Amino acid sequence: MKHNPKVLGLLGLAMRAGQVVSGEEGVLAAIKSQKVQLVLIAEDASQGTKKKFTDKSSYRDIPHRILFEKEVLGHAIGKKTRAVIGIVDPNFAKKMLEMIDCSH
Known part of the structure; x- marks a missing residue:
């Protein structure tokens, strides 16, 4: 996925x-x-990491998306790199899903 600045901005917020x-x-x-x-x-997380988090979130009916690189995800939240990020607030999650799914 190309870097969607709106999604990254919302992630930072x-x-x-x-x-x-x-x-x-x-x-x-x-x-x-x-x-x-x-x-x-x-996207560049290890296959094991992708499988683990895809399986765990699917099992608990939590939506998940594979997007961006670790460096881009990390930078959006002020860290060096991050392979996995969880969004706690339902409103942020809903808006982010809408933005991600619309840009495909």
């Missing part, structure tokens, strides 16, 4: 609002406790 969980362990814990509404997985 969600981070500043404290509605983002990042890093594999944090997102995994948030999925298990069903605190996340959307899981974003980097």
Whole structure:
């Protein structure tokens, strides 16, 4: 997916609002406790990481999307790199899904 600046901007806003969980362990814990509404997985994450988070989120009916590179995802939330990001707030998640799915 080409870098959609609107999605990345919304991701940064969600981070500043404290509605983002990042890093594999944090997102995994948030999925298990069903605190996340959307899981974003980097395109260049390892196959094992992609499979783990796709399976876990699908099992719990949490939408997920594979998009951007780790560096782009990380940069959007002020980190160096991130393979996985969870969106906690349902409104941010809904808007982000709309933006991602419309741009395909």
